[in-house]
């Protein structure tokens with residue numbers, strides 16, 4: 591029996607500019623997507639009936655929710671309908687990323703499920719139909735399906751790949767609070783602070799902002815302390831909240847300073863994931 595294992599790399603937004611609210615209730619974004627080496631892990635194999643097994647440190651957060659609503663199962667149903675695959679699948683989601691945390695969690699899992707099913711059923715992972723399905727699952731599922739440094743516009747689903755970031759050491763920190771993406775967008779102040787520059791990702795990120803920081807910090811003030819610790823960490827090159835939060839990231843020049851900052855974060859009782867940008 592073929593078993594496919596796919597990593598669902600954590601997604602971060604090196605910068606996220608909100609330009610305007612759209613008529614469809616979404617917001618027009620200009621953002622820089624980047625992906626980490628580590629994340630959740632999705633395992634897929636054919637079975638007699640569809641099933642989802644949750645494992646890992648954050649499985650319990652999702653255990654109370656309807657399995658059918660999990661983005662992994664929604665992706666599997668969508669794949670079956672779109673590609674005419676009647677087979678049922680047993681899927682295991684090894685949940686290592688905090689939930690509702692601005693690092694793509696469910697979106698990354700949905701994208702990894704689509705990649706795994708494509709590999710299992712002989713569909714090219716760059717098939718345009720796969721990206722159209724991803725866009726129906728969520729605004730940043732296409733970016734997670736692409737899984738490489740990219741500029742995103744529109745809802746975040748109009749993607750322009752950029753040069754990889756070459757294994758830069760990065761630290762993800764979450765203060766242990768879930769933040770609703772919809773609630774954060776709902777509290778955006780409506781001010782257009784201007785376009786995201788064009789060019790090299792790190793230079794554009796350094797000159798950029800995350801316009802969702804103020805509404806997210808209003809909802810979850812714990813973010814303030816995380817940003818303060820990361821901003822003054824020795825060796826930090828860039829510290830910012832990712833997406834709609836509450837997870838913040840910090841990019842370092844070397845793993846020693848990154849790991850020292852991880853230790854300082856853990857001493858605060860926060861979740862800390864030292865990893866690398868891809």
Ligand SMILES: C[C@@](CO)(OP(=O)(O)O)[C@H](O)COP(=O)(O)OP(=O)(O)OC[C@H]1O[C@@H](n2ccc(N)nc2=O)[C@H](O)[C@@H]1O
Nearest residue numbers: 616617692693694728729730745746771772775833834835
């Ligand atoms: C904010 C971002 C930035 O990358 O990431 P996260 O913070 O979720 O990681 C994404 O745009 C999240 O994408 P995703 O999580 O797929 O959002 P969806 O499920 O499609 O939408 C959830 C809700 O977020 C709001 N939303 C999302 C994207 C967007 N461009 N404008 C919005 O206003 C809408 O209220 C929507 O109902």
Ligand SMILES: Nc1ncnc2c1ncn2[C@@H]1O[C@H](COP(=O)(O)OP(=O)(O)O)[C@@H](O)[C@H]1O
Nearest residue numbers: 660661662689690691692693694695696697699
């Ligand atoms: N596989 C999944 N992992 C995480 N959240 C999921 C998943 N499937 C569905 N969800 C739902 O999606 C919501 C958004 O979760 P998540 O994608 O982790 O947020 P974010 O996009 O901010 O990282 C959660 O509150 C949860 O109820």
